[in-house]
Structures are given as C-alpha cells and as structure tokens.
Amino acid sequence: MRCPDCGYEDSRVIDSRPTDNKIRRRRECLSCKSRFTTYEIVENIPLMVIKKNDMLEPFDRQKLIDRLLRATIKRPVKLEALENMVEDIVSELKNKFQREVTSEKIGELVLRKLKDTDHVAYIRFASVYRDFSDVESFISFIADLSDESNEKVL
Secondary structure, X not given: OOOOOOOOXXXXXXXXXXXXXXXXXEEEEOOOOOEEEEEEEOOOOOOEEEOOOOOEEEOOHHHHHHHHHHHOOOOOOOHHHHHHHHHHHHHHHHXXXXXXXXXXXXXXXXXXXXXXXXXXXXXXXXXXXXXXXXXXXXXXXXXXXXXXXXXXXX
16 A cells, blocks of 8 residues: 555555445555555455356346255244345355356255255255256266265264
8 A cells, every 4th residue: 555645655554444346455665654544445356157058047036045945845943044045045156256157056066065955945945956858867866865875874
C-alpha cells in the first residue's frame, strides 16, 4: 500500500476491523512513520451455472435446497443438515475461484454429500440427475451402492 504522504510502497497494518462489506485498516508507513487508514472492499464474485443446454444462469442456493428437499421427503434428514450440505458445496465451489461451474459438477458434489447422508435420498436424486436411459443401468447403479454399503459393514 502506497503511503499518501511520501509515496513509499510498503507499510504495516496496525489495526484491522471489519465494517459493512469493507475492512478498515490502520497502516503505518515503514519509511516516514506516517499513519493512514485504508478501506478494502470484499469482492463478491457471482457464481454462474452452465446448464446442459449451455445456457448460463446465476447459482440459486434456494433452488438447490428445494431439490434436496424433494429427494429427502419422508426421510430422516433434517433441514439443518441440508442447509449445511448446501453451504459446504457453495464453499467448495467458491474456494476454487471459478466464476462458472457446470450443473453436472454441482450434481456430482450433491451426490457425494447425499451418499454419506441417506442412501434413499441419494438414489432419488441420482434417478433425476443421472437421467438413466434404461432400467438395467438404474438397477446396476443401485447394486453398486448396495455392494459399497456391504463392504463398509465388513
């Protein structure tokens, strides 16, 4: 950060406080010892979803929760667990600093989380997300899940 008095390009942070969507920092110039305040704006990068038809739309957290609610209807999964799941997925996507993500990637993340939470909800979500073309592929998918469950028990 450049000193406003002498123009020296290095300073140290004395105090840092969050304010409304900003971070207020008191700084001290390492050259002339002058103190000054800077405000840093937290940049919020919107996350865009690339749909299967190559259309772009803003990521909608509520839409994802709604789809999870459909998959977990009449299942012993609490709303709080679903909200935490969505928060984990959003954090994972934002931590990769990508502005655009495919709906397939989001679906895979959801499936990974659901698999550990509830197998019936996992199968329900996968039946819509994976768009199985025939009964045999769906049965194979369920058999693979059953085999994995049996391996974990042993």
